[in-house]
Each structure stands twice: as C-alpha cells, then as structure tokens.
Amino acid sequence: KRWSKNKNDLIDSLAVGVLAAKNSSPIILAGNKLDTTQKDVLNTKIIDKVTQIGGLGNEDAVKSIVDMQEKTKYTVETIEELNVAIKKADANDVIIFEPEKDTNISDSFKIATNKAITVEFDGVFKQSITIDMPNGDVKNFGEISDDIRIDNIKKGTLINEGSIQGIDIYSKNGCKIENTSDGDIWIITIDADAKDVYIENDGDITKISNNAPGVIIKNSGKIDLVNGNEQPAISGKKPTTNDTEYNDERARGLSVSTKPCSIPEKNRVRVTISSEPKSSRYKIYYRVVEDKPSAMYVGEKISVRSWDLASKSDGSFVEKAKNGSYIEVVEINTSTNKVSRWGRSNVTDDGF
Numbered sequence: 001k002r003w004s005k006n007k008n009d010l011i012d013s014l015a016v017g018v019l020a021a022k023n024s025s026p027i028i029l030a031g032n033k034l035d036t037t038q039k040d041v042l043n044t045k046i047i048d049k050v051t052q053i054g055g056l057g058n059e060d061a062v063k064s065i066v067d068m069q070e071k072t073k074y075t076v077e078t079i080e081e082l083n084v085a086i087k088k089a090d091a092n093d094v095i096i097f098e099p100e101k102d103t104n105i106s107d108s109f110k111i112a113t114n115k116a117i118t119v120e121f122d123g124v125f126k127q128s129i130t131i132d133m134p135n136g137d138v139k140n141f142g143e144i145s146d147d148i149r150i151d152n153i154k155k156g157t158l159i160n161e162g163s164i165q166g167i168d169i170y171s172k173n174g175c176k177i178e179n180t181s182d183g184d185i186w187i188i189t190i191d192a193d194a195k196d197v198y199i200e201n202d203g204d205i206t207k208i209s210n211n212a213p214g215v216i217i218k219n220s221g222k223i224d225l226v227n228g229n230e231q232p233a234i235s236g237k238k239p240t241t242n243d244t245e246y247n248d249e250r251a252r253g254l255s256v257s258t259k260p261c262s263i264p265e266k267n268r269v270r271v272t273i274s275s276e277p278k279s280s281r282y283k284i285y286y287r288v289v290e291d292k293p294s295a296m297y298v299g300e301k302i303s304v305r306s307w308d309l310a311s312k313s314d315g316s317f318v319e320k321a322k323n324g325s326y327i328e329v330v331e332i333n334t335s336t337n338k339v340s341r342w343g344r345s346n347v348t349d350d351g352f
Contacts (some may be wrong), residue, residue: 022297033169068279079109091116098142108146111138113303121162131158134173150175160185160203169194169212179203181221190215192229192303209233209304210244229303229337246299254284254343256329260351261318269348271327272316275341278331281341284310286329288321293328293344300339302330321348 055248072084075096085095095117098103110129111119116135124141131138134154140162147166150158154173160183166187169175174196179185183203190197199208199217207225208217215232217223219239226232227243234242255274262270276282286308296302310329319327327345332338 077103079105079107082109082111086111086113086115086117089113089115089117094118094120096120096122115314123342169197171197172194174198176200179205179221190228192305208239229301231301244301246297246301249298250295251298251300251330251339251340252295252344254329255332256286256327256343256345258321258327258348260349264351266352267316267320267322267350268318269321269350270316271319271345273310273329275329275331278340281333281335282331283334284329284331286310286327288319289326289328290322290324292326296330296339296342296346298339301337302332302339304332304337321350323347323349 014318020120070092072090074089074093075081075098075198076085077097077099082095082097084218089095090219093115095107097119104124106126106127108129110130112130112131112132114133114135117133119133120137120139121142121144123141125144126146128146128149129144129153130149131153132151132257133156134152135156136153137156138148138153138158140148140158142159143163145163145165147168148158148164149168150171152171152173153175154171157176157178158167159178159180161180162182163184165186167177167185168191169177169188170191170193172195175194175198176186177197177199179199179201181202183201185203185205187207187209188199188205189209190212194212197212197215199215201217201219201221201223203221205221205223207227208223210226210228210230210232213230215230217226217232217234219234219236221237223237223239225241225243226234226239227241229244231242231244231246253275257272257274259272260270261268271286273284273286275284285302285304287307307330321327325348327348329343329345330339331341333340
C-alpha cells in the first residue's frame with residue numbers, strides 16, 4: 001500500500017479483480033507513472049480498450065498506456081534507420097522499410113524485438129533477413145532475393161504479397177505463413193525442430209521441404225513440389241508432386257527381441273536384431289520408445305537423426321531402456337530414407 005495516495009486505493013485495486021475476470025481482461029496496478037518493466041510488458045501487447053478504475057492519481061499512467069497503443073507509422077530507407085525506429089516504436093506501430101527508388105538493400109540484417117509491432121518490406125532486398133519477433137507481424141510487398149530466416153514469430157504472421165526466394169523456418173514457438181494471390185515464394189524449408197507451422201497459400205510456391213511433424217498446409221493456389229522427411233497435412237488443392245506421400249501398405253518383416261543382461265542391470269537390456277538389410281542400398285535403424293508403436297507404412301520417410309544405426313556387428317547389443325519400453329526397428333532405402341520393412345520388440349524387462 002506504500003504506493004497508494006488514499007485509503008480507498010487498495011480497496012479499488014482488489015475490487016477490480018472481479019471486473020477483470022468477468023471480462024477476461026488483464027489488470028495493471030499503477031501509481032502516477034508506469035515503470036520501465038510495465039512499459040516493456042505493455043509493448044508486447046495489443047490492447048483494444050483501456051478502463052480506469054478508482055479515484056484520482058493514475059491519470060498519467062492511463063494516458064501513457066493509451067499513447068503507447070496509438071498506431072504510429074514510421075517509414076525508413078536504411079538498416080540504420082530501421083534499428084532506430086524499432087527502438088522508438090510502441091505496441092501497434094508500423095514500420096515501413098522502403099528504400100529510395102532505384103536503391104537496393106545489399107546487406108543482411110536481423111530484426112529482434114519483443115514489441116507487438118508490424119514491419120513491412122517494400123523494395124528490393126538482396127541479402128538474408130532474420131526475424132526474431134515473438135509478438136510481431138511481418139509483411140512483404142517487395143522482392144527479397146535471398147532467404148528470410150524465422151527464428152521466432154510465435155504470435156504473429158509473415159504475410160507475403162511480393163516475391164521471396166526462400167523462407168527458412170526454425171521457430172519452436174509456432175509460425176504462420178500467408179502467401180496471398182499475388183505472392184510468389186521459391187522455397188519454404190521447415191527445420192525438424194520447428195513447431196506448430198501453418199501455411200496458407202493463395203499464390204505460387206515452387207517447393208516446400210518439410211522436416212517437422214505436425215505441419216499444416218491450406219492450399220488454394222499452386223504448389224509444385226512438397227518433399228522432406230515428414231508428411232504435412234494438406235487441405236484444398238493438392239501439390240503437383242508430393243514426394244512425402246506413401247501407400248497404404250503397412251511395413252513388416254523385421255525381427256527384434258529383448259531380454260535381461262546376463263548379469264541384470266537396472267534400465268538395461270540385451271537387444272537382438274535377427275534381420276539383415278536386403279541389400280547394400282538398405283540399412284536398419286532402431287530406437288527406444290516408451291509407448292507401443294504401430295507399424296509404419298511402406299514408403300514412409302524418416303529422419304535418421306532420431307534413430308540409431310544398427311550395424312552388422314551389432315546383431316546383439318546392450319541398450320538403455322526403462323522397463324515397459326519397446327525397441328522399434330526400420331529398414332530404409334539409404335538414397336530416399338523411405339521405409340521398406342519394420343518391426344518392434346516385446347515389452348522390455350531388465351530383470352533387475
């Protein structure tokens with residue numbers, strides 16, 4: 001209560017909780033001015049309405065919030081001006097990066113901010129652009145002849161109405177790409193560790209290389225090729241070629257078993273893979289899984305980074321596995337990483 005000016009301030013601050021909960025609204029307890037931390041947090045949010053509760057004394061704080069949420073447009077022509085504008089910008093502001101006519105941006109640059117702002121590109125950009133904007137949006141109306149790398153765009157969207165050579169998605173916090181009817185993207189590459197990627201296409205995309213699970217594509221435009229180690233969920237128009245598709249035949253034919261070690265060890269079992277690769281073009285991989293796995297499909301692609309190679313000398317070996325786990329094995333064509341045979345062990349029991 002040290003910050004209050006009269007005895008009713010604390011009562012007001014407690015009573016507002018009920019009103020805020022009813023309207024699913026956040027609460028800001030402020031005196032006459034906002035502190036630095038409050039300003040930083042507010043700059044990550046878009047606020048539709050500000051309601052002052054209580055008596056006099058916090059008018060300046062309320063005015064600061066309203067002023068911060070007013071939309072201001074900055075037009076910049078250089079990377080240096082862009083960096084200055086990002087520092088000055090508040091939530092809701094728009095920064096338009098538009099180089100002078102007949103001038104190209106020939107240096108790579110990075111946009112890193114937690115502020116809930118929008119950055120627009122309108123011009124020719126010759127080098128790579130890195131985006132780290134967990135609360136912001138990016139719009140492209142120009143020509144980007146190198147790649148856009150998305151490290152984080154958690155709550156925002158990249159909207160393309162121009163031309164982009166490539167988009168590399170690494171964001172582990174979600175990512176949404178909208179390619180409008182006027183948009184043209186040469187290639188979108190999705191890293192294996194990317195999460196919650198959603199692509200909506202009304203324009204032209206030459207290639208999507210997908211290596212992450214759970215990717216969703218809504219296509220009303222044209223996609224020439226989809227490939228990679230993971231099959232995305234595609235609705236609407238199908239791509240011209242989908243190299244991640246596989247047939248409905250379940251793979252089988254590999255034999256693997258487990259038993260306790262000769263001298264039982266906690267969380268360790270002896271694994272025996274009885275099968276051999278069908279030819280030199282194939283290899284067998286294995287992994288330990290906690291839940292009982294279902295057979296993969298013939299032709300399904302895997303990422304070998306999440307599997308261990310079972311060499312010929314490892315027909316029988318000791319592996320770390322908690323009781324109740326399974327050993328899953330696959331045979332793949334090494335040129336395509338597509339599954340040809342599959343198998344799983346019995347439930348592991350270390351006998352300890």
